[in-house]
Amino acid sequence: MTNLVFILADDLGYADLGCYGGRVPISPRLDKLAAQGMRFNNAYSNSPVCSPTRFALITGRYQYRLRGAAEEPMTGRFRGSSEVGLPPAHPTLPSLLQGAGYRTALVGKWHLGYPPHFGPLMSGYESHLGPLSGGVSYFSHVDRAGKHDLMNNGEEIHRDGTYMTDLLSDEAVKVIEQRAADKQPFLLSLHYTAPHWPWETRAQGGANPQTDADIRHLDGGSIHTYHQMIRELDEGIGRVVDALDAGGLGEDTLIVFTSDNGGERFSDNWPLVGGKMDLTEGGIRVPCIVRWPCVVPAGSVSEQHVITMDWTRTMLEAAGVAPHADYPLDGASMMDVLARPEADFARELFWRMKHEDQRALRDGNWKYLAIGPNEYLFDLSKDERERANQARREPERLARMRARHAEWNASMGPIPAEARSENVYTLVDMPAR
Numbered sequence: 001m002t003n004l005v006f007i008l009a010d011d012l013g014y015a016d017l018g019c020y021g022g023r024v025p026i027s028p029r030l031d032k033l034a035a036q037g038m039r040f041n042n043a044y045s046n047s048p049v050c051s052p053t054r055f056a057l058i059t060g061r062y063q064y065r066l067r068g069a070a071e072e073p074m075t076g077r078f079r080g081s082s083e084v085g086l087p088p089a090h091p092t093l094p095s096l097l098q099g100a101g102y103r104t105a106l107v108g109k110w111h112l113g114y115p116p117h118f119g120p121l122m123s124g125y126e127s128h129l130g131p132l133s134g135g136v137s138y139f140s141h142v143d144r145a146g147k148h149d150l151m152n153n154g155e156e157i158h159r160d161g162t163y164m165t166d167l168l169s170d171e172a173v174k175v176i177e178q179r180a181a182d183k184q185p186f187l188l189s190l191h192y193t194a195p196h197w198p199w200e201t202r203a204q205g206g207a208n209p210q211t212d213a214d215i216r217h218l219d220g221g222s223i224h225t226y227h228q229m230i231r232e233l234d235e236g237i238g239r240v241v242d243a244l245d246a247g248g249l250g251e252d253t254l255i256v257f258t259s260d261n262g263g264e265r266f267s268d269n270w271p272l273v274g275g276k277m278d279l280t281e282g283g284i285r286v287p288c289i290v291r292w293p294c295v296v297p298a299g300s301v302s303e304q305h306v307i308t309m310d311w312t313r314t315m316l317e318a319a320g321v322a323p324h325a326d327y328p329l330d331g332a333s334m335m336d337v338l339a340r341p342e343a344d345f346a347r348e349l350f351w352r353m354k355h356e357d358q359r360a361l362r363d364g365n366w367k368y369l370a371i372g373p374n375e376y377l378f379d380l381s382k383d384e385r386e387r388a389n390q391a392r393r394e395p396e397r398l399a400r401m402r403a404r405h406a407e408w409n410a411s412m413g414p415i416p417a418e419a420r421s422e423n424v425y426t427l428v429d430m431p432a433r
Contacts, residue, residue, distance in 0.1 A: 001101075001102075001185035001319060001320075002185070002252050002253070002254055002292075002318045002319055003179070003185055003186050003187075003188075003244075003249055003252065003253040003254070004097070004102075004186070004187045004188070004253070004254050004315045004318065004319065005187075005188045005190065005240070005244070005253055005254070005255045005256070006057075006187070006188070006189050006190065006256050006311065006315070007190045007191075007192070007237060007240070007255065007256065007257040007258075008054075008057070008108070008109075008189070008190070008191040008192065008257075008258060008259065008260055009192055009194065009195065009233060009257070009258070009259045009260070010050065010109065010135075010191075010192055010193050010194060010195065010196035010259070010260055011050075011195060011196045011197075011259065011260070011261065011262075011263060011264040011267065011276055012195060012230070012259035012263060012267065012286065012287060013259075013262065013263025013264075013267025013268045013269045013275070013282075014262060014263065014267075014268075014269045014270075014272055014281075014282065014285050014286060014287060015268040015269055015270045015271075015272075016195075016230055016263065016267055016268050016287070017030050017031065017034075017230075017287050018030075018031045019031045019034040019035075019039055019287075019289070020039075020287050021270065022268065023268065024227055026227045026228075026230045026231045026234065027230060027231075027234045028234065028238075029234045029235065029237055029238030029241065030234050030237060030257065030287075030289060032238075033237070033241065033255070033257065033289050033291050034289045034299075035298065035299055036291050036293070036298050036299075037255070037289060037290050037291030037292065037293075037296045037298065037300070038289070038290045038291075038296050038297070038300040038301065038302055038338065038341060039287075039288070039289055039300075039301050039302070040288040040289075040290070040301075040302050040304065040306050041301060041302070041303055042285070042302075042303055042304065042305045042306065043258060043285065043286050043287065043288030043306050043307075044284050044285055044286065044305070044306065044307045044308070044349060044362075045258070045259065045260055045261045045262070045284050045286050045307070045308050046062070046063055046307055046308040046309055046351075047063060047069075047072075047261060047284070047351070047353070048261045048262055048275075048276055048277050048278055048279060048283030048284050048351075048353065049072050049073045049261055049276060049277055049353075049355075050073050050109075050111060050134060050196075050260045050261060051068070051069065051071060051073040051074040051111045051112065051134065052069040052070075052071075052072065052073065053260045053261055053308050054109075054110075054111050054112055054191075054260065055068060055069035055086065055112060056069070056307075056308050056309040056331075057093070057308050057309060057311070057312060058086065058092045058093055058094070058112065058123065058312070059086075059090060059091070059092060059093075059309070059312070059327070060093065060309050060312030060313055060316070060323065060329040060330065060331045061309060061327065061328075061329060061330045061331070062309070062330045062350070062412060064352065064412040064413070064415075065412065065413075066086070066087070066090070067083060067084060067416060068083075068084045068085045068086060068112065068113055070354070070415055070416050070419035071084060071419055071420060072277075072353060072354055072355050072419070072420070072421040072422065073111070073134055073422070074111060074112070074113070074134070075133075075134070075144070075420075075422065076133055076143055076144060076145045076147065078113065078114060079114045080114060080116075080117075081113070081114065081117070082117045084113060085112055085113015085114065085117060085118030086112040086113050086118055086123055087118075088117075088118070088122035088123055090123070090327065091323070091324035091326075091327050092123045092124045093124070093187070093312045093315060093316065094106070094123065094124030094125050094187055094189070095123060095124030096124070096316060096321050096322075096323070096324065097124070097187050097315075097316070097319055097321055098124050098126065099321075100319065100320075100321045101184075101185065102184075102185050102186055102187050102319065103126060103179060103184050103185070103186040103187070104124055104125050104126050104127075104186065104187045104189075105125060105126065105127045105128070105175045105186065105187070105188050105189065106120045106125040106127070106128045106129075106130065106189045106191065107128075107129055107130060107168050107171045107172045107175060107188065107189070107190050107191070108129075108130040108131075108168045108189070108190055108191035108192055108193065109130055109131055109134070109191040109192070109193050110128065110130065110131065110132045110191075111131075111132070111133060111134050114132055114133075115132075115154065119132070119154060121153065121154055125189070127153055127175075128151065128152070128153060128154075129150075129151070129152050129153075129167075129168075129171045130150070130151065130168060130191065130193075131143070131149040131150055131151070131193065132149055132151055133149050134196075135193065135196045135197055135198070135215055135216075136149050136150070136164065136193060136215070137164075137198055137200065137207065137208075137211060137212050137215050138163055138164040138165070138193075138198065138200040138204075139160065139161055139162070139163060139164075139200065139204065139206050139207040139208075140160055140207035140212050141158075141159070141160070141164065142212050142215065143215070144214075144215055144216065146212065146213065160207070161206055161207070163200075163202045163232070164193055164194070165192060165193070165194045165202070165229070165232050165233055165236055166202065166232070166236065168190065168192055168193075168236065169235075169236030169237075169239050169240065172188060172190045172236075172239075172240050172243075173239055173240060173243045175188055176188065176240065176243040176244055176247060176249065177243060177247060179247070179249070180243075180246075180247025180248065180249055181247075185319070187315070190240065192233055192236070194229050194230070194232065194233040195226055195229040195230050195233060195267075196264070197215065197216060197217045197221065197264070197424075198211045198215040198216070198217035198220070198221075199217050199220050199221030199222070199225045199226060199229070199266075200225075200229075201225055201228040201229055201232065202228075202232050203228070216424050216425070218424075218425055218429050218430075221265070221266055222266070223266050225266075226266035226267070237257070241255070241291075250293060251293050251294050252292075252293075252294050253292070254290070254291075254292040254295075254314075254315065254318050255289075255290065255291045255292065256288070256289075256290050256311050256314075256315075257287075257288065257289045257290075258286055258287065258288040258289075258308065258311075259286040259287060260286075260308075261276050261283060261284065261286065262274070262275050262276055262278070262281075262282045262283040262284055262285065262286060263275050263276065263282065264276045265425070265430065265433070269281075269282035271384055271385050272285055272384060272385065272386075273385055273386055273387075274433070275433060277353075277355055277423050278358070279351050279353055279358040279359070279360040279369060279371070280369065280386055281367075281380070281384060281385075281386060284351065284360075288306065290334075290338060292318075292338060295338055295339055296338050296339070297341065300341040301341060302337055302341045302344065303344055304334070304337045304341075304344040304345070305344075305347060305349060305362060306332075306334060306337075307331065307349050308331075309329070309330055309331035310331040310332050310333070310334055311331070311334070312329065312331050313329045313331040313332060313333045314331075314333050314334045314335060314338075317333050317335050318335065332345075332347060346363075346364060348361060348362070348363045348404070348408075349361070349362045349363075350405060350408045350409075352409055352412070352415070353421070354415050354419055354420075354421045355421035355423065356371050356372060357370075357371070357372045358370065358371050359405055359409065360405075361401050361404060361405045361408070362380070363401065363404070365379050365380055365381035365382075366378070366379060366380070366397065366401065367380050367386070368398065368401035368402060368404075368405060369386070370402075370405075375391055375398065375402065376389045376391060377389060377390040377391040377394055377397060377398045377401070378390065
């Protein structure tokens with residue numbers, strides 16, 4: 001049976017990695033992973049903000065079908081909520097695999113609701129080590145409210161002073177070594193918090209009380225700190241891949257690496273514009289690398305349009321596990337593309353955001369984008385920077401794509417009026433990006 005490893009970075013920019021044109025050599029292990037497998041040039045996240053993408057990933061469905069995913073993002077104010085989170089009754093990637101005999105582990109960030117009503121162990125993971133909330137500090141592991149947030153199988157644990165990226169890498173290696181020893185098929189979801197704020201590196205050596213008081217860290221950080229955080233993330237991923245290979249698991253393990261959304265304030269998204277919270281390309285186009293030596297040609301590149309929830313269907317198919325009949329998946333399988341990079345296929349991808357009333361549709365080379373009352377039409381094959389609006393030149397195409405988005409949007413139901421959208425920083429804090 002094929003083993004499955006899904007590695008999710010947090011707020012990584014499209015061009016932060018060397019294999020995506022990065023300007024600084026900070027990702028040798030991920031670059032090597034791409035050389036050993038396949039790089040996707042048109043990979044997207046289901047949302048430009050973290051928790052909605054995670055709803056889509058774990059369910060394989062558009063996140064808009066679930067109330068919790070309407071929060072942009074989910075925050076600590078929902079601690080104890082019985083409504084805002086991933087319903088335990090909903091089939092998930094880990095629950096379906098677990099039912100087929102897979103061992104399932106989540107190492108890292110959950111961000112899909114709080115106990116006692118929600119949690120990883122209620123949704124198909126047999127083990128979990130990591131935070132339940134969004135961002136946490138890297139040494140003291142406190143969230144935005146200053147609440148300590150590091151859990152081990154539902155119980156709070158303290159590893160104060162241990163750098164979060166290293167803590168998660170260590171645990172992931174341990175899981176792999178256990179599975180190499182017992183020879184049981186497994187899903188490892190490795191959801192790092194890096195390179196999400198606060199801006200802390202291993203060399204800091206311990207907690208900074210000033211940063212812990214407000215981990216949004218609006219007055220700190222630099223591209224140099226950010227780059228070092230990616231180096232440390234890259235090192236950890238290298239250790240995970242090495243553990244797979246050392247345990248004799250590498251050949252038939254499907255590894256998928258991507259980011260939960262586009263880059264944040266120090267990220268490099270070139271040549272894209274925008275970033276986290278935006279439906280411009282910089283907010284939703286993400287790096288994506290796949291290694292599966294027995295299937296994927298080394299050094300291959302795909303232009304296939306792929307979105308986060310596609311990997312749910314792909315992994316189920318790789319494992320020979322059927323989706324739940326009552327919860328049809330919205331994602332597409334990438335199995336043919338992984339074996340034959342040229343075997344791409346046409347499909348539509350949709351997004352919506354309460355934040356600034358954003359709507360988007362990608363269909364082939366064309367993208368329809370609306371932000372409030374303003375509408376745009378871009379040919380991304382010529383203008384991936386989204387600077388040359390074709391709306392006046394192509395009124396029929398604009399009308400057709402607007403209508404198609406409206407049709408899809410109606411099928412998802414309305415955004416709840418009480419749902420909130422929160423941008424961590426505004427023009428008050430820093431100039432426009």
